[in-house]
Amino acid sequence: MEALSAYVRKAFPAMTRKVNGFPAAYLDGPGGYQVPQTVIDAVEDYLINSNANVEGAYETSRKTDRMLEDAREVFADFFNCNADEVSFGANMTTLNFALSQALVREMKPGEKVLITEIDHEGNRGPWEQLRDRGIIVEEVAFDTKNCVLDFEDLKRRLTPGTKLVAVNYASNAVGTISDVKTVVEMAHAVGALTMVDAVHFAAHRPIDVQEIGTDFLLCSVYKFFGPHIGVLYAKKEVMAKLRTLRLRPQKDYPPYKIETGTLHQEGIAGSIAAVEFIAAVGEKYGKRIDGAASRREKIVAGLDAFGVYEEELTQYLVDALKGIEGIRIYGPPAGHPRTSTVSFTYDGFTPFEVADFLGEKGLFVWHGDFYATRLVERLGLMEKGGLVRIGIAPYNTKEEIDRLLGYLNDPAAIRSHQSGR
Numbered sequence: 001m002e003a004l005s006a007y008v009r010k011a012f013p014a015m016t017r018k019v020n021g022f023p024a025a026y027l028d029g030p031g032g033y034q035v036p037q038t039v040i041d042a043v044e045d046y047l048i049n050s051n052a053n054v055e056g057a058y059e060t061s062r063k064t065d066r067m068l069e070d071a072r073e074v075f076a077d078f079f080n081c082n083a084d085e086v087s088f089g090a091n092m093t094t095l096n097f098a099l100s101q102a103l104v105r106e107m108k109p110g111e112k113v114l115i116t117e118i119d120h121e122g123n124r125g126p127w128e129q130l131r132d133r134g135i136i137v138e139e140v141a142f143d144t145k146n147c148v149l150d151f152e153d154l155k156r157r158l159t160p161g162t163k164l165v166a167v168n169y170a171s172n173a174v175g176t177i178s179d180v181k182t183v184v185e186m187a188h189a190v191g192a193l194t195m196v197d198a199v200h201f202a203a204h205r206p207i208d209v210q211e212i213g214t215d216f217l218l219c220s221v222y223k224f225f226g227p228h229i230g231v232l233y234a235k236k237e238v239m240a241k242l243r244t245l246r247l248r249p250q251k252d253y254p255p256y257k258i259e260t261g262t263l264h265q266e267g268i269a270g271s272i273a274a275v276e277f278i279a280a281v282g283e284k285y286g287k288r289i290d291g292a293a294s295r296r297e298k299i300v301a302g303l304d305a306f307g308v309y310e311e312e313l314t315q316y317l318v319d320a321l322k323g324i325e326g327i328r329i330y331g332p333p334a335g336h337p338r339t340s341t342v343s344f345t346y347d348g349f350t351p352f353e354v355a356d357f358l359g360e361k362g363l364f365v366w367h368g369d370f371y372a373t374r375l376v377e378r379l380g381l382m383e384k385g386g387l388v389r390i391g392i393a394p395y396n397t398k399e400e401i402d403r404l405l406g407y408l409n410d411p412a413a414i415r416s417h418q419s420g421r
Helices: 002-009 037-049 059-079 092-106 125-133 151-157 180-189 265-285 295-322 351-360 373-378 398-408 411-419
Strands: 086-089 112-116 136-140 162-168 193-197 216-220 230-234 327-330 341-346 366-368 387-391
Touching (some): 037 265, 059 086, 092 162, 092 193, 112 125, 180 193, 265 295
Parallel strands (some): 112 136, 112 162, 193 216
Antiparallel strands (some): 086 230, 216 230
């Protein structure tokens, strides 16, 4: 699988960066992936050759119309849905606010929404705001020892008055992959709709909305090689019934009815290229892929290939971190599905101090709560500065992990760095 990483790295101009003479190692993947040249080229090409608003009677406008149609088809393959079930927006959070404000129009005071303690605030905050409208918003607990969702607590909280369950597919803070198909089945059994936050998951595994059965699913393309835009999957029959917040001239049917204002069209053009990059990797490195494979099959193969590569590096990292005195890893137990995100604390150092030291060595890692604020609070780590988070992407290498581990194995160097600031 080293050949995959070498192939991938050549596609990214950012891989040539140096910091204080050190090669930059982008171990900050959960905060957003770096961008291949093909995505940069697609954005530039749109701005030069197609830049116009939609539905005009001239060439560049018509090219924009076709590009948007193509983008819906591309993401229909990404999600395994129909093109008219794909909507675009500024980002996941903004789309989720629009969705929550549409759904609350169909709800009555005293009805209930369930969120979880393991979720990102982007899938908590929009629903918590509904308390102002008389909606009951309850939290489903997670097991703080193993960092997994508490399905017994979910079962207890699901009642006939529950109208929506919002859950993440994978935790951006600790990497836990949750069994969202079971969550969806449990929610539907009491008549509730479901919203799956796949922002973190989408970079690491294929998404199949038909398989999991969710009503809504959101992701952000900058998390998997693309520009900063959000994408919404919504079941057509569900979206068709919603009264979305919209302007009078706006189309009042899916997928347009939730797309307010002019879209980030150059970003959408780049997003097509991001998915095509994944498909190209699948065509080259995917198992059982031949020239007759569909785009969907190539996308799945590419994400599967990334998953295999990341899993090997993640296990190597976790095993090594366990051997460093003072480091405590927070995440799912061995054998539980997870992404390549690994978070930890280091006795004697704040997360910022660790991240700051590593950053000076060209090793980019995150620190804090990563907007998984409730999770970090429940772990009792908020006052201590949260967690150090390492996120492995397909362009990361074992050599970069070894550099990281070498510095983490030298606490005296971290202390010296802090005292010298």
